[in-house]
Structures are given as C-alpha cells and as structure tokens.
Amino acid sequence: MEDFIQRYVQAGQTSVANYLLDHFREVGMTTDQLLVYFQLRRYMDRGRQLPNADEIAAHLGWDKQKVYQLLHELITHKLMTITTVTDSQGQKQDAYDFRLLTEKLSQLAVQETQQQAQATVSNDRSAVFNQIETEFGRPLSPLEMESITQWLDQDHYRPELIQxxxxxxxxxxxxxxxxxxxxxxxxxxxxxKTAAQVQREKERQEPRRTNPTNGNGTGGGEVPDVPIFKLTDR
Structure with missing residues (x-):
C-alpha cells in the first residue's frame, strides 16, 4: 500500500478548469477532443510541450490515426495552435498552445454576462408593467403601455424610479x-436618477418640513412640490 501511495503521489496531478468542463461543447469541442486535451495537458504539465501521438493513443486505447485526426480538428476549429517556444536551455521547440481555446471561453463568459444583464432588464421591465396594472386594478391600455415604454426607452427612467x-x-x-x-x-x-438619490433628497428635505420658518420666525421654508417617501415605507 505504501508503494502504491508513493507511486500515486509521484505521478502528479493534472489541473483542469471546471469552466471548461461545463462549457466545452459550447465552444465547439467534442468529447473525444476533450479527452485528447486532457492527455496533452498531462504531458505539458510535466514539461513535454509536444507529446507523442503514439503515447496519447496508447493511453486512450485508440488508433494513432484517430489521435492525429482529433489534433487536426482542434487546430482547424481554432481551439489549438502549434507555436515555437524557447526552453530553459535556450533551445527552440514546438509546443501545443491552447490560448485560442481560452479566448473562446472568455468570449463565452462575456456573452453569458450580457445575456444575464438583458434578462434582468427584461424582468425589470415586465415587473414595472405588472406592478402598475396591479396597483391600478386594471389592464393597461395600448396608449398607457406606449407611455411607459417611452419612459424606459426614450426618457431612460430606471424601472426602480418608475416604481x-x-x-x-x-x-x-x-x-x-x-x-x-x-x-x-x-x-x-x-x-x-436612482432610488438612493431620491432617498437622500427625502432626508435633505425633512428638516424643512419639520421647521418651515426662516430666520425671522415667519414661514418661508421650501416644501418640495412632489412628496418623496422613504424606501422602507410599505
């Protein structure tokens, strides 16, 4: 058992990003290509930048031609390139480079963020229409819906402000x-322009409401033309 543990530790580990495991299909990578990638990373993490296709085929139990075909597909699909690097002894050698794969994953992350933002905006807009209909106790007319859309799209009022x-x-x-x-x-x-700004204006106006007199003891304090309520009001 101790011999096994020693060999297990000496074999090392290969680190693979979970984000790749979650999204490899979305960047155009097949399961077979992913398996080849794992084997390549295994050797590259050990310092072998251009591992032999025969060894990879032996580990996967595949024909060497299949491995060559998958390597070609990774390059064709712009998931991998072969570049020239300089080793620690100053010698140049070819190496597999997966920066294109990383770039595709990063672009996918940006798209996900944009989609989430768009979904949030859409949900906020729907909430505005639904809340107005609920409070008014009736469906909105087409003209009213157009007015609310204008608030959002032309006047650029935030949904929270409309609410x-x-x-x-x-x-x-x-x-x-x-x-x-x-x-x-x-x-x-x-x-x-924001709920927080409305709240601050509310707090700024409160002293004028509680003491609406000027220095001569006569009424002269400014009262806002539209009341501003606290955000915690129910």
Whole structure:
C-alpha cells in the first residue's frame, strides 16, 4: 500500500478548469477532443510541450490515426495552435498552445454576462408593467403601455424610479400615468436618477418640513412640490 501511495503521489496531478468542463461543447469541442486535451495537458504539465501521438493513443486505447485526426480538428476549429517556444536551455521547440481555446471561453463568459444583464432588464421591465396594472386594478391600455415604454426607452427612467413614482401615486390615490409623469419630471428636474438619490433628497428635505420658518420666525421654508417617501415605507 505504501508503494502504491508513493507511486500515486509521484505521478502528479493534472489541473483542469471546471469552466471548461461545463462549457466545452459550447465552444465547439467534442468529447473525444476533450479527452485528447486532457492527455496533452498531462504531458505539458510535466514539461513535454509536444507529446507523442503514439503515447496519447496508447493511453486512450485508440488508433494513432484517430489521435492525429482529433489534433487536426482542434487546430482547424481554432481551439489549438502549434507555436515555437524557447526552453530553459535556450533551445527552440514546438509546443501545443491552447490560448485560442481560452479566448473562446472568455468570449463565452462575456456573452453569458450580457445575456444575464438583458434578462434582468427584461424582468425589470415586465415587473414595472405588472406592478402598475396591479396597483391600478386594471389592464393597461395600448396608449398607457406606449407611455411607459417611452419612459424606459426614450426618457431612460430606471424601472426602480418608475416604481417609486407609482408608490407616490398610490399613496396620493392618484391612479394615473399623468400624475406619475409629473413626479418623474419633478425628480428629473432635481437630477434624481436612482432610488438612493431620491432617498437622500427625502432626508435633505425633512428638516424643512419639520421647521418651515426662516430666520425671522415667519414661514418661508421650501416644501418640495412632489412628496418623496422613504424606501422602507410599505
């Protein structure tokens, strides 16, 4: 047993990124190509940059021609190249290079991020329409839907800001997009573009509400034309 453990440790390990295992098909790699990649990495991690196809075929139990064909496919599909490198003794030698594979994986990650962002935006938009219909207690008309779409696409109001304006309208029992539009325009004039900015403006205005007098003791404090509620209000 001790002899086995020693041989097991001496054989070393080959590290493979889980991201590759999760997405190798999405970058155009077949299962057979992946197995060849594992064998190549095994030798490359040991310092052999251009392992022999005969050895790889022996490990996989395949014909050598199949290994050659798979290596050709990896190059043709732009998953691998053969480059020239300089070893520690200053000698040049050919080596397998998988930077193209890494680039494809990185591009896939960027696409996933973009898709997730688009899905989030789509969900936020749907939430805006659904919440307005719920609070109004009726389906939106085509004209109302067009107005909300304009808020999002042309005026570039964030969904969270539209939802805050809806809350203000509901608190005032004004179930109208026109009322919401006045609120949004008021916030736009104050350059309030996020929920956090609305909250800060609310906190800034509170002292004026509690003490609406000027230095002479007469009324002169500024009261905001549209009330701004706390985000924690229910």
């Amino acid at each position: 805050l304006a809806l809350k203000e309208a509901v608190l005032s029992q004004a179930y109208s997009l026109k009322y919401m539009d006045r609120i949004l325009l008021s916030w736009e004039r104050k350059n309030l």
